[in-house]
Amino acid sequence: MRHDSRILHRLATAIVTAIVTAAALMLCVASAEAQGTTPASGADVLRAMHDRYASTWYSTISFTQATTRRTRADSLIHETWYEAAKLPGRLRIDLGVQDGAHVLLFNGDSTFAKFTGYPVHRSPGRNPLLILGFDVYKQPIERTMALLQIEGFDLATVHTDTLDGHPVYVVGAPAGDSTSKQFWVDRDKLIVVRLLTTGQAPAIVSDVRFTDYQAIAGGWIAMHVTVTEGGRLMQEERYSNVRANPPLDDALFDPTALR
Numbered sequence: 001m002r003h004d005s006r007i008l009h010r011l012a013t014a015i016v017t018a019i020v021t022a023a024a025l026m027l028c029v030a031s032a033e034a035q036g037t038t039p040a041s042g043a044d045v046l047r048a049m050h051d052r053y054a055s056t057w058y059s060t061i062s063f064t065q066a067t068t069r070r071t072r073a074d075s076l077i078h079e080t081w082y083e084a085a086k087l088p089g090r091l092r093i094d095l096g097v098q099d100g101a102h103v104l105l106f107n108g109d110s111t112f113a114k115f116t117g118y119p120v121h122r123s124p125g126r127n128p129l130l131i132l133g134f135d136v137y138k139q140p141i142e143r144t145m146a147l148l149q150i151e152g153f154d155l156a157t158v159h160t161d162t163l164d165g166h167p168v169y170v171v172g173a174p175a176g177d178s179t180s181k182q183f184w185v186d187r188d189k190l191i192v193v194r195l196l197t198t199g200q201a202p203a204i205v206s207d208v209r210f211t212d213y214q215a216i217a218g219g220w221i222a223m224h225v226t227v228t229e230g231g232r233l234m235q236e237e238r239y240s241n242v243r244a245n246p247p248l249d250d251a252l253f254d255p256t257a258l259r
Contacts, residue, residue: 042155042171043145049190050141056218057137058244060086063221065093068236076233084246088135088143090253091127100258106130107253114258122255126151129208132183132192137219151197152181163193172196179205189213191220199229206234217244 039045065081082094095102105112106127113121128151136144145155153172161170163184172182173196184194192210199206206229210222225237251257 038158038160039169040158042148042153042158043141045158045169045171045185045190046136046144046148046155047141049136049185050144052190053137053219057134058087058217058219059138060084060246060248061134061216061221061242061244062246062248063239063242066238066240068233070232070234084248084252085130085134086248086250086253087137088139089130091130092252103258105253105255105258107255110255112255112258120255120258128183128195128197132195133210133222153183154180160187166193168193189220191222193222199234204229214242216242219244 039048062082062084065083067079067081068076069079070076079095081096082098083091085091089106089108091106093104094100095104100114101116103112103114105114109124109126111123111125111127113123126147128148131144131147131151149155155171157172157174159170159173159175161168161175161184163186167187168184169187170182170184173180178196180196181198182196183192185191186193191213194210195206195208197206197208198204206227209226209228210224211226212224213220213222221239221242223239223242225235226233227235
């Protein structure tokens, strides 16, 4: 088969250009990390997160969650939740026992709730914790960027800070802004360590902290998560029985199977 040399030349040039562009982006973030400077945008931070772990991060995970949460009556109650995720985009939570009686299901852009005696309720909305803590490593960077922008994060605004003595990138707000939606990423491990978003009331900021990270199956998981609003503890999560890459049937995450 004969080939037009001009077509081959253009193809080779396009491939080289793509490789050089990708390498330049990686070097830009790597240089920023080495110098302690700020990446140009949140997209650079997300790309660095993705590229660091995309080839190793687990695809499924399950764990038991000891949950303390504040009720509408302003009391703290303790519960056991059983969670399973299939990445990207799917998270199932069985509350109390794993009998399918009480289930919260996050699937794509919808949340489904099933409680005994009530019809399955669907509401629009994503789980930013799922996007930033897990999905970012298992889906195209463009998808993550689009979802976070829909959720109201300003990816053009980035600054550096420290959290508990560790350097971080803060995406979504300028320095000194503690009310805008933003996420904090550990500069060295490239994992999210803090999330500020809208609380139960629109005027209240929800401050989510991810601590006690443990390495697992080529990725990480925060074994302790706290959610505070106005300085008050709203929810605390402690994980155990963590399993990476367990076989999980798609039916677990099928909203129609909840009925």
